């Protein structure tokens with residue numbers, strides 16, 4: 001059995017899409033039945049429509065890519081009108097990722113989504129490297145006080161399970177992980193993309209219109225493994241892994257390092273069938289190794 | 304929209320650095336429309352990471368054979384050039400929208416550099432309707448003009464090169480403007496480098512000719528998921544549209560050049 005549990009949320013398997021790499025599921029539904037997934041995590045939404053960053057927004061790097069989308073989306077109202085009615089048709093959990101400019105906006109989004117039955121859980125994006133917050137342009141999740149504030153504000157406004165999505169751009173994940181747990185997060189998702197710069201030697205220009213972007217893909221897997229393992233050891237709430245998961249072996253490595261579920265991101269662009277193939281691969285591994293419950297593997301890294 | 308492994312029938316160099324790759328893809332051949340593209344996985348060790356987009360150069364429903372035409376631009380296309388008959392190529396497609404053939408018009412097709420790639424399929428489709436097309440092909444130099452003989456099957460070809468080594472020594476706008484001056488009922492279809500397309504868009508506006516352009520932008524998913532390939536548009540509701548899903552074909556007048 002490959003099912004897993006994140007707080008009160010029961011997932012048929014530990015595989016979710018990663019926010020921003022799967023849209024709202026519609027395009028991928030042409031390739032496979034979304035019901036094969038443990039959950040669909042939607043592209044981060046904000047209160048109001050956002051236009052995103054200027055192009056180019058994508059560049060290829062060894063074993064990965066750098067993006068600077070800038071949270072382009074049509075806002076929560078549009079999302080509720082168009083994405084949720086579509087996703088309702090599938091036998092999977094729907095996780096909605098949210099972002100705001102301050103704790104109040106996060107709270108307002110949570111309040112709006114709380115009344116939507118199709119929404120199974122909310123992921124709080126505290127770590128998008130492509131939007132700047134405050135004067136010192138740091139990420140919310142780089143500050144355990146901001147993180148705690150935002151998570152607490154979301155907690156106040158919803159009874160649904162909430163995940164806090166964190167950045168690896170900190171020297172120690174423990175304080176922010178503990179702060180989110182204390183503020184009522186039901187799970188932690190980590191890691192988001194790593195702030196990065198790609199340049200073109202010929203033109204002497206940055207590859208991206210926004211200059212900086214976020215690195216994702218296989219290149220960041222070892223970094224993500226470290227943070228998942230550290231967070232797993234720092235808190236009691238479940239960990240959802242994200243970062244460079246390209247195949248079932250990668251996914252299983254994250255479970256070994258403490259993940260209760262995994263998110264598939266950039267791999268969707270390389271192989272549109274990555275998600276269902278990873279589900280199959282995990283099932284096969286469990287069968288072959290007579291693993292009856294994910295907890296027999298989860299966090300069993302031998303030191 | 305499908306993902307499949309296509310058996311390569313032939314991968315032939317047709318000009319310096321330019322390859323014509325033919326592969327078996329009956330479903331794609333049946334579904335693809337002129338202007339649409341595919342994303343091909345150019346496998347290396349680690350790089351490139353993402354798929355690479357290529358216009359559908361030709362699709363034949365009867366034989367189930369599709370073609371792409373590409374120039375070696377970097378690592379991905381270099382790897383693609385090394386594939387040979389019998390190899391399997393991982394392809395997603397057809398992707399994007401297509402050219403709308405303006406029935407009853409005099410069709411002017413304008414291709415610059417590798418922009419000619421998706422236009423052969425369009426030229427064939429127009430030819431199949433029984434209507435006339437004038438095909439303007441332009442490049443830096445004669446060697447860059449590939450597939451000339453095949454284009455000639457589908458209409459009158461007008462050539463220009465920057466160095467004058469083939470056809471007229473000028474940019475594409477010179478013969479195009481000359482033709483537009485004498486033809487009031489034209490429709491323009493163009494693909495090529497951005498500066499050329501801007502120029503074609505200006506001509507289209509000047510001669511009040513409906514103009515469709517096929518744009519390029521670096522892309523990741525290729526199907527409207529990641530919002531990675533924006534083009535700025537003149538639109539009240541949104542600042543950007545996505546080249547992969549809303550395009551690659553746009554009405555020239557909608558684009559912020």
Ligand SMILES: Cc1cc2nc3c(=O)[nH]c(=O)nc-3n(C[C@H](O)[C@H](O)[C@H](O)COP(=O)(O)OP(=O)(O)OC[C@H]3O[C@@H](n4cnc5c(N)ncnc54)[C@H](O)[C@@H]3O)c2cc1C
Nearest residue numbers: 355356357358372373374376377378379380420519520521
């Ligand atoms: C919709 C669409 C259709 C296309 N159709 C064709 C075609 O039919 N034939 C053809 O030869 N080329 C086509 N291109 C361009 C082709 O995709 C790029 O040349 C290719 O991706 C380069 O990959 P690479 O790994 O060889 O080079 P890289 O090392 O990635 O880059 C080499 C150079 O190519 C440029 N480049 C990279 N990706 C793109 C891209 N997506 N669009 C434009 N330039 C890019 C880079 O900026 C750089 O200057 C198309 C692009 C798009 C968006």
Ligand SMILES: Cc1cc2nc3c(=O)[nH]c(=O)nc-3n(C[C@H](O)[C@H](O)[C@H](O)COP(=O)(O)O)c2cc1C
Nearest residue numbers: 018019020044067192216217242243244245265266
């Ligand atoms: C194009 C792109 C867009 C993304 N957009 C979002 C987003 O809107 N919200 C978010 O929380 N993470 C976003 N991410 C981060 C991914 O969800 C994921 O955490 C990250 O890419 C690492 O996983 P990967 O290596 O499997 O891609 C985005 C990543 C990419 C590549």
